[in-house]
Amino acid sequence: MSENIRKCALCGLAVEIEGFNVQTTEGLKHFCCAGCVSVYRLLNGDKIKE
Ligand SMILES: [Zn+2]
Numbered sequence: 001m002s003e004n005i006r007k008c009a010l011c012g013l014a015v016e017i018e019g020f021n022v023q024t025t026e027g028l029k030h031f032c033c034a035g036c037v038s039v040y041r042l043l044n045g046d047k048i049k050e
Contacts, residue, residue: 008036009040010036013032022048025048
């Protein structure tokens with residue numbers, strides 16, 4: 001069961017809350033919080049598919 005733990009694509013912390021996901025050209029990325037999503041969007045805006 002513990003294999004379901006995901007890590008934040010930005011900071012590497014365990015993702016405990018579902019919902020902070022971003023579809024990118026590299027696949028679906030998971031993030032731990034809205035802050036990490038915001039930073040990822042700023043840094044990788046060209047990879048985000050929406
Ligand atoms: Zn994070």
